[in-house]
Amino acid sequence: DAGITQSPRHKVTETGTPVTLRCHQTENHRYMYWYRQDPGHGLRLIHYSYGVKDTDKGEVSDGYSVSRSKTEDFLLTLESATSSQTSVYFCAISEAGRNTEAFFGQGTRLTVV
Amino acid sequence: AQRVTQPEKLLSVFKGAPVELKCNYSYSGSPELFWYVQYSRQRLQLLLRHISRESIKGFTADLNKGETSFHLKKPFAQEEDSAMYYCALSFSGGYNKLIFGAGTRLAVHP
Numbered sequence: 001d002a003g004i005t006q007s008p009r010h011k012v013t014e015t016g017t018p019v020t021l022r023c024h025q026t027e028n029h030r031y032m033y034w035y036r037q038d039p040g041h042g043l044r045l046i047h048y049s050y051g052v053k054d055t056d057k058g059e060v061s062d063g064y065s066v067s068r069s070k071t072e073d074f075l076l077t078l079e080s081a082t083s084s085q086t087s088v089y090f091c092a093i094s095e096a097g098r099n100t101e102a103f104f105g106q107g108t109r110l111t112v113v
Numbered sequence: 114a115q116r117v118t119q120p121e122k123l124l125s126v127f128k129g130a131p132v133e134l135k136c137n138y139s140y141s142g143s144p145e146l147f148w149y150v151q152y153s154r155q156r157l158q159l160l161l162r163h164i165s166r167e168s169i170k171g172f173t174a175d176l177n178k179g180e181t182s183f184h185l186k187k188p189f190a191q192e193e194d195s196a197m198y199y200c201a202l203s204f205s206g207g208y209n210k211l212i213f214g215a216g217t218r219l220a221v222h223p
Binding site for chain 1: 117119122145156157158159164165199203205208210211213214216
């Protein structure tokens with residue numbers, strides 16, 4: 001398995017609380033991504049990073065922010081969790097270049113009650 | 114806008130039967146297409162990519178630009194093929210961001 005780990009693996013939180021998910025890689029890949037997985041939607045991109053301190057929004061970025069202060073860490077923050085953010089969150093990494101493979105973390109199951 | 118469509122949520126077959134998981138895409142340029150698979154309790158992993166024209170675990174997929182399709186095929190399904198399959202598209206200059214279809218669950222029965 002590629003060296004990519006997510007923490008926590010499971011979390012239950014209350015509506016309105018902030019939540020931070022962490023993605024850590026040991027592969028030194030330049031690009032990092034956060035996706036959410038929902039039935040009927042597949043995986044949708046939340047935010048991505050193309051370098052340290054370089055991030056941009058994806059398809060479903062509302063209510064989320066990210067930070068990348070080091071190559072190896074990419075943090076996803078739900079500023080004020082809502083029930084619609086209950087989902088499975090996947091971090092992924094890839095090298096620069098065309099047709100490169102994306103490597104995925106194990107996923108974080110987040111439940112907002 | 115780029116889009117990937119997988120019309121089947123569930124495909125149920127018996128062991129030894131042929132399998133075809135459909136994938137259609139919309140993109141005006143030259144797409145980069147992939148199939149990712151997620152086995153139970155495992156992380157998502159690459160199955161194959163169109164540029165490689167390879168066969169992995171007996172699966173093949175051919176890019177048909179005229180029909181904008183990238184269907185995944187296997188002549189004889191095995192029980193261990195049961196998984197969730199995602200077709201995904203990437204594009205030049207897009208930082209390798211992936212646009213996924215909704216996924217098809219393949220169930221292979223003994």
